[in-house]
Amino acid sequence: MNICVIGTGYVGLVTGSCLADVGHRVICIDNDEGKIRTLNAGQMPIYEPYLEDLVRENRTDGNLSFSTDLARGAKDSEVVFICVGTPPLENGEADLSFVEKVTREVSTTADFPKLVVEKSTVPVQTGEHISRTLKIYSGGKKSRFDVASNPEFLREGSAVLDFFHPERIVIGVDNPRAEDVLREIYRPILEGRFRCPVHSPCSSATRPLFLVTDLKSAELIKHASNSYLAMKISFINAIAEVCERVGADVEKVAEGMGLDPRIGKEFLKAGLGFGGFCFPKDLQAFVRIAEKCGYDFALLREVEKINKARIETAVEKLKKNLWVLRDKTIAFLGLAFKPQTDDIRFAPAMELIRRLRLEGCHIRAFDPRAMKKASAEIPEIFCGRDAYEAAEGAEALVLATEWPEFLDLDWTRMRGVMARPFILDGRNFLPQPLVTSLGFEYVGMGR
Numbered sequence: 077m078n079i080c081v082i083g084t085g086y087v088g089l090v091t092g093s094c095l096a097d098v099g100h101r102v103i104c105i106d107n108d109e110g111k112i113r114t115l116n117a118g119q120m121p122i123y124e125p126y127l128e129d130l131v132r133e134n135r136t137d138g139n140l141s142f143s144t145d146l147a148r149g150a151k152d153s154e155v156v157f158i159c160v161g162t163p164p165l166e167n168g169e170a171d172l173s174f175v176e177k178v179t180r181e182v183s184t185t186a187d188f189p190k191l192v193v194e195k196s197t198v199p200v201q202t203g204e205h206i207s208r209t210l211k212i213y214s215g216g217k218k219s220r221f222d223v224a225s226n227p228e229f230l231r232e233g234s235a236v237l238d239f240f241h242p243e244r245i246v247i248g249v250d251n252p253r254a255e256d257v258l259r260e261i262y263r264p265i266l267e268g269r270f271r272c273p274v275h276s277p278c279s280s281a282t283r284p285l286f287l288v289t290d291l292k293s294a295e296l297i298k299h300a301s302n303s304y305l306a307m308k309i310s311f312i313n314a315i316a317e318v319c320e321r322v323g324a325d326v327e328k329v330a331e332g333m334g335l336d337p338r339i340g341k342e343f344l345k346a347g348l349g350f351g352g353f354c355f356p357k358d359l360q361a362f363v364r365i366a367e368k369c370g371y372d373f374a375l376l377r378e379v380e381k382i383n384k385a386r387i388e389t390a391v392e393k394l395k396k397n398l399w400v401l402r403d404k405t406i407a408f409l410g411l412a413f414k415p416q417t418d419d420i421r422f423a424p425a426m427e428l429i430r431r432l433r434l435e436g437c438h439i440r441a442f443d444p445r446a447m448k449k450a451s452a453e454i455p456e457i458f459c460g461r462d463a464y465e466a467a468e469g470a471e472a473l474v475l476a477t478e479w480p481e482f483l484d485l486d487w488t489r490m491r492g493v494m495a496r497p498f499i500l501d502g503r504n505f506l507p508q509p510l511v512t513s514l515g516f517e518y519v520g521m522g523r
């Protein structure tokens with residue numbers, strides 16, 4: 077199928093490259109000329125495992141191309157995926173101006189029937205607005221466009237894997253034509269007929285479920301899922317607070333809870349809280365959506381509050397152990413909001429660094445991927461060539477992102493370079509018995 081993907085951020089770039097890889101002819105559009113130039117020069121604007129290879133191979137095969145020309149891309153395609161950003165406005169609502177703008181541009185390209193698919197995370201009822209906009213700007217010939225919702229559930233750092241091995245593919249449609257087209261697009265995934273770029277040979281035999289709903293339910297599934305996952309994290313972080321007050325270990329509590337299949341062990345990792353460009357903004361947006369339709373979703377406001385308080389809990393732990401924070405040197409292991417990504421948007425590490433700088437601390441850091449982006453945001457961070465250089469002369473080491481390579485560090489060497497061997501393990505990740513046996517003071521989160 078000829079597919080046009082509008083927006084080459086994390087979602088659009090992964091979606092476009094993966095759709096090309098399963099045999100479609102995909103053109104990815106972005107109005108950021110620099111980004112399109114980068115992609116056409118064979119370079120990547122973001123780091124995402126396996127993505128670079130996918131882009132290179134499919135460009136070479138002629139299945140994938142990049143352009144700033146939306147009108148041409150949309151005109152030649154039977155299906156248009158909208159994957160543009162929906163950043164938060166001041167009041168927490170999603171800014172839909174990019175969605176509206178590209179919808180209007182697509183509306184002028186209707187010389188044969190097209191399916192417009194919303195993939196960006198949008199408030200419920202956005203599909204109706206898209207439909208109406210297409211109708212108005214295409215001169216009233218509504219039948220030329222179908223609109224569907226197809227929320228993405230890709231996690232940064234494992235987005236390619238998630239695309240090829242989703243548990244479910246959700247589509248929201250208001251007519252069978254749209255369902256048929258989307259089923260056709262995803263057929264290779266649904267039938268397991270693809271070359272898995274992550275595992276070769278691919279070990280997963282489970283086929284995803286294809287869930288078809290009405291448009292509004294599909295839109296809600298996305299916000300409801302992300303809010304629920306965020307709630308799980310805040311729940312375990314609240315339990316962590318109780319654990320600390322009574323001397324229990326949140327890791328053990330989470331293990332015991334997770335063994336109940338009704339609860340499940342995923343998303344019960346206590347620590348510095350959730351970050352990234354999805355949970356924080358989607359939560360806020362969902363609270364606003366509920367408010368607008370007359371429901372006070374107080375539960376989700378509390379989820380947000382607990383998450384923000386994690387940063388303060390970390391500051392208090394540092395204060396308690398270092399006594400005075402002014403002029404202390406603090407080293408960070410990890411800046412990205414999670415491992416396997418260079419994304420620092422709403423990263424707990426960055427929030428904590430900002431907070432500590434207000435206290436007068438000097439910050440050194442090492443992250444395998446995110447230092448460039450972090451330095452661009454806070455130039456005062458000294459970035460080391462490795463974890464040891466970052467830790468030189470530090471009075472405390474904060475583990476903020478659980479990059480697997482941090483498990484292989486030489487802790488004797490680390491102890492040698494630090495001014496004071498104190499660790500705040502913001503993800504309960506480091507080998508506590510080992511580091512304490514080497515003379516480190518170790519403080520975790522909720523244990």
Ligand code: UDX
Pocket residue numbers: 228229230231232233302305309342343344345346347348349350351352353354355413414
């Ligand atoms: C999330 C959803 O998982 C994905 O389905 C959706 O499409 C986009 O939003 P993402 O933001 O990439 O994905 O990362 P995720 O792995 O969900 O982690 C989000 C944050 O929660 C990270 O900061 C992570 O460190 C934190 N987290 C996650 C915890 O603190 N504890 C956990 O148990 C799990």
